Structure formats: structure tokens, C-alpha cells
Amino acid sequence: MKEILKIANLTKKFGGVCAIDNFSVTLEEGTVHGLIGPNGAGKTTIFNTITGIYKPTGGTIEFMGKDITNKKPYQVAQQGIGRTFQNIRLFSQLSVLENVFIAGHMDADYDLFAAILRLNKFGKKEKYLRENCIELLKILGLSDKLNEKAGSLPYGHQRKLEIARALALRPKLLLLDEPAAGMNRDESKELVEFINELKEKFKLTILMVEHHMDVVMSICRRITVLNFGKTIAEGTAKEIQTNKLVREAYLGGEDAAC
């Protein structure tokens, strides 16, 4: 199997706080990797460091054989890493279609003059892109909402639209930050199974943060468990479930809370 993402000894400090401490992971192409851990464990920070929003304090990130450690966010995205946000970040004044349309901008390879002079090439590319976007929204089950304002969609649809938008840049790797946040166990199970279908359809590799343990266990080939920025375990669902450290730090805590 081919390695698609290779993170080695990644560290990120905010002042005195070590949000990520020596994090390493390798993702094989076509797999779903789970990232779990209690609140404040550093999961979102890992996403933000991979995507270039934060500069790492140390370590390297390699994507499809290329070093992307200090790349800017837009460069990381152009390399083929799509993502969603824990706190939804849609273009909320714009329509559902426009949200996806925007993300397809790399397929609209006409120049400024073609756009201003409305050359043939412009019309053709735009039409093609629009059809692709509508097709994508159909797959995500949003095709009856094309002209609705993204910000006024119900919460679950907003989450799906964020996934559609990320898919519109035809990524190789998709980072999903709590895609099922706020959903109950059944809903999140359904969503995650749907994500698994998308993975097959679009030949994706997925790195996913998700709180519902059973959901994570059922879909992820491998799982990394974080606590206070440190990796306390990595392995298959079974290995994680039986890991003593994990039970103490995470599962135990959650069981007690429930």
C-alpha cells in the first residue's frame, strides 16, 4: 500500500502550551484514520498545522512524497488536501451552488481577459464546472437546495455542504473535523457510513476526528488517541479498545461521564 500522508515528530507550541507534542502518523492510501481524544487534546490543532494555518514548531509533514511542512493554506489545498471545520465555516451569504462553485475554481482555467470579454472558452468552462457542481450536490443530497442561502440551511445540511465544498477541489486527502458533531449516535453512524461511501466513490483517504467511539471503531482502519497533545496509543480499533492507557485517559472518563 502507498503512503499518502506522513507526519513525523510534529510539535506545536502556543506560548507555554504544548498543543501537539511529537505527533507522528502515516496514512495509507484509501484508508480512514481516526483521531480521537478528550477536549483540548490537540486534534483540531493537528488539522490546522497540516493545512498550513499554523506553522509547526517542529517536525515534518509529507504529502504524496512532497514536503508541505511550511506551505501556505491555499498551497496545501491546491496540492490536494480538502478539509471541513469543527465550527462550520461556509460562505453563508452565498447560495449552496455558489459555495461549491467557488471551490471548483481550479477547474475554471480561463484568464481574466476571457472572463471580462466573455470569450467562448469562459462560457464552456463555466458550464462544465456548473454541471459538475450540481452533480456533486446531487450525490450529497443537496440538489433540491441549489439556490438556498448556505447560512440558512439546517445544521445537518450545512455539515454536508462543507463536505461537498471540500470535495469540489477534487482532493486526495480529506480532513474531517467532527463531521457528526451535534448529532445523536444513530445520525452520526449514518453520516459516517455515508462518508465511507464517498471515500470509495472519490477514491479518498480520510483523516477524521470524531467523538462517538463506536462509530470511529466501526469505520477506521487505524486510530490514534491523543491526550494533552501527546499520542497515548495508535493501532486498530481492537488494539485501542483493549489499551489500558486509553481506557484510563479517555474511555474511562467518558464512561464515568455517561
Place this chain on the structure above:
Amino acid sequence: MSGYVEGVIILIGINIIAVLGVSILTGFTRLFSFGNAGFMAIGAYASAILTTKFNMPFLISLLGGMLMAALISLALGKLTLGLKGDYFLITTLGFGECTRVLIEFLDPITGGARGYAGIPQKTTLLIVLISVALAITVARNLLNSKYGRNLKAIREQEIAADAVGIDTARFKQLSFTVSAIYAGWAGALFAHYYMFITPAMFNLDKSSELTITVVIGGLGSLTGSVIATTVLTLLPEVLRSVANYRMLFYGIAVVLIITLRPNGLMGYKELSASWIKNLPIQVRRMFRCRKEVA
């Protein structure tokens, strides 16, 4: 047509071009500028100098004024566009005032505070009408393409724009430069209509007026900008007696708009046939809302 009416239409046209530039920058990219009168001044003086000192044909002077504004916006944008919103706004304010003072200071070339006289009148009604049509078409085509969509993405959610691979720095610069070119264009037309320009014509009041017009017309709406410019240019002409209180009037209008109709007249909507058709429904809905609130 009487000379007076023609003059008013020309003034509206020139203002529309300058406001459209700010509309692209502020309404579609959410970069607030209080320095676009500076770019107008650059367009006005550069074109006037090209016409009078270098005997250039009007078209070349016009393009020269636009080019000069574009170049300066590129340099300025490199320095300031990386700054966060409020800081960027303050630098545009500083730029506008610096430009004015610099023009005063360069007395031998610009005539200083006394102004620059002897510019031949080349701007005609026809030229203004063609310019306005061109400015609107270019703005509309630009905004309804991936370029415009990328600007709107930056306006709506910059982090997400980055995350879908938009080089936000580059597109902010594009927006800034287009707005400078429009301002330079308006400035050059202005200089060749009034034949006499002074630095004070392009002061902070003028910059504020442009931005306020965009806010009143509604962010994210080209038609809103055009309508607001027309109304706000006409009003002082119609109500001559209050013309001196223009800025006061603008201030009150902006406070009213922001409190009563935060999206401006046409926020995020364009005037179109279907919009007009739906108008009665919208008005009814608005009144119903009012009643419910009451």
C-alpha cells in the same frame, strides 16, 4: 439638453465609476478603504500632466492615469494587504492624506495647493456614458466569474477561502488594483471636465463619500451602488440650500441605514426584472415584519 443638466449627468457618471471601484473592494471583498480619493487624485493629476505637458491624446492620458493608479495600488497593496481589517483601513486613510499633501508639496509639477489649471476640456457626455457602460460591464463580468466568486469567498469567510485553495493575498490585490484603476479613471475624466483641479477636491471627505455611498447602496450589489450614487449626487443639486450640509446628510443617512436596514438598499441583491416583479411581495413582507415587531 441644457448645459446644467448635462453637467449633472457627467458628474453622476464620474461618481458611478469611482463608487463601482469601491463597491468591488468593499462590497465584494470586504476591504474597507478611506483612501480611494487618493487614487482619483493620482488619475486626475497624471492624466492632466500627460495631456498638458506631453501633449498626449485624451485616450492615452486616460489610460496613463489609470495605469499610474494601478501601479501605486500594487506597491501599496504589497505593504498593507497583509494587515488585518482595521489596520488596512487606517493605512488607506493615511495613504489618501499623504497623496494629497504630497501633491501640495510637489508645487513645481502639480501647482501645489493652488491647483492645476489649463487642462483642456475633453470629457464629453458621450465619453462619460461610454465609460460608465464599460465600467459596469467589466465589473459585472468580473464579478460573475471565478475571480468575482473568489472575492466573495474572501468576503464571506477568509479561512475557508484559503482552505479551498484560493490565494487570498493575490485576489485581495486584484480587488484593490481594480478599485484603484476605477478611481484613476474617474479622476482623469473629472480633471478633463472641470479643467482645474486642486488637491483639496480629493480629500478624506471625498473618500468617505465613496465608501458611504457603497454602504448605503448595499454591500455586494453593483446596482445598489449605481442607484445610491445617482440619488446621492442628485440630492444636493436638487436641494441647493442644503448642499453645504452634505456630509452631515451622509452621516445621518448612514446611521439610519445601518440601524434600519443593515444590508443597505440592495444588500447582496441585484436589481433585475424578477426582483422588480417580486417587489410588492417584499414590501408586504417588510411591513408584516414591522407589525410583528410592534
